Amino acid sequence: xxxxxxxxxxxxxxxxxxxxxxxxxxxxxxxxxxxxxxxxxxxxxxxxxxxxxxxxxxxxxxxxxxxxxxxxxxxxxxxxxxxxxxxxxxxxxxxxxxxxxxxxxxxxxxxxxxxxxxxxxxxxxxxxxxxxxxxxxxxxxxxxxxxxxxxxxxxxxxxxxxxxxxxx
Numbered sequence: 001x002x003x004x005x006x007x008x009x010x011x012x013x014x015x016x017x018x019x020x021x022x023x024x025x026x027x028x029x030x031x032x033x034x035x036x037x038x039x040x041x042x043x044x045x046x047x048x049x050x051x052x053x054x055x056x057x058x059x060x061x062x063x064x065x066x067x068x069x070x071x072x073x074x075x076x077x078x079x080x081x082x083x084x085x086x087x088x089x090x091x092x093x094x095x096x097x098x099x100x101x102x103x104x105x106x107x108x109x110x111x112x113x114x115x116x117x118x119x120x121x122x123x124x125x126x127x128x129x130x131x132x133x134x135x136x137x138x139x140x141x142x143x144x145x146x147x148x149x150x151x152x153x154x155x156x157x158x159x160x161x162x163x164x165x166x167x168x
Contacts, residue, residue, distance in 0.1 A: 010073065011061060013161035017080050018057045020154060021050040024147070031143070040129040041108055042094040046147055049087035053080065074165045081158030084151045091148030098134045098142050108132065 028047055031037045039047070060076040096102040108131030129135075134142035141149070 010165070011064065013158065014057045014061055014064075014073075014076055014080060017084075017154065017158060018054055018061075021053045021057075024150065025050050025054075037135050038129045040131040041105070042090070042097065042131045042144070043129070046087065046090050046094065046144065049083060049090060049151075053083045053087075056080075056083065070165060074162050077158050077162035077165060081155045081162065084155035084158055088148050088151035088155060091144050091151055094131065094144035095142055095148060097131050098144060100132065104131045 025047060028039070028043070032039055057076070057080060060072075060079070064072055064076065093102060097104045097108070134144070136142070138146065
């Protein structure tokens with residue numbers, strides 16, 4: 001336990017959280033590009049959490065470099081934990097929509113839409129995936145479910161990092 005605490009002290013956890021967020025985004029884009037799995041609106045909403053976390057953490061690390069106070073780093077780790085917590089809630093809602101526990105939001109039905117940014121043809125359409133249909137399940141969880149699990153683990157690690165930074 002002491003080794004883990006040493007690994008997440010100081011600036012190492014915010015950097016690791018940024019790297020994990022970038023990895024999650026890269027995995028989502030790989031499923032889209034190479035797996036031919038177009039994202040639904042709720043999938044895109046889950047990605048927004050990671051983009052926000054990367055921007056917030058890089059800004060926080062820049063400020064911390066200028067103003068290296070322990071309290072600031074504790075606050076940054078808590079904020080990272082809260083953002084990952086929001087990601088877990090969004091992912092849980094998406095998984096609940098897939099399991100028909102929650103109603104899907106407006107605009108989540110599969111459809112072909114006109115892409116206004118298409119270069120070749122102004123009437124070129126693109127596919128919007130259905131939020132209620134998971135493309136596959138691994139050990140009973142969809143990609144949204146696994147994203148929720150990952151976000152919960154990262155959120156808990158962030159709060160642990162905040163506590164470890166307070167104790168140093």
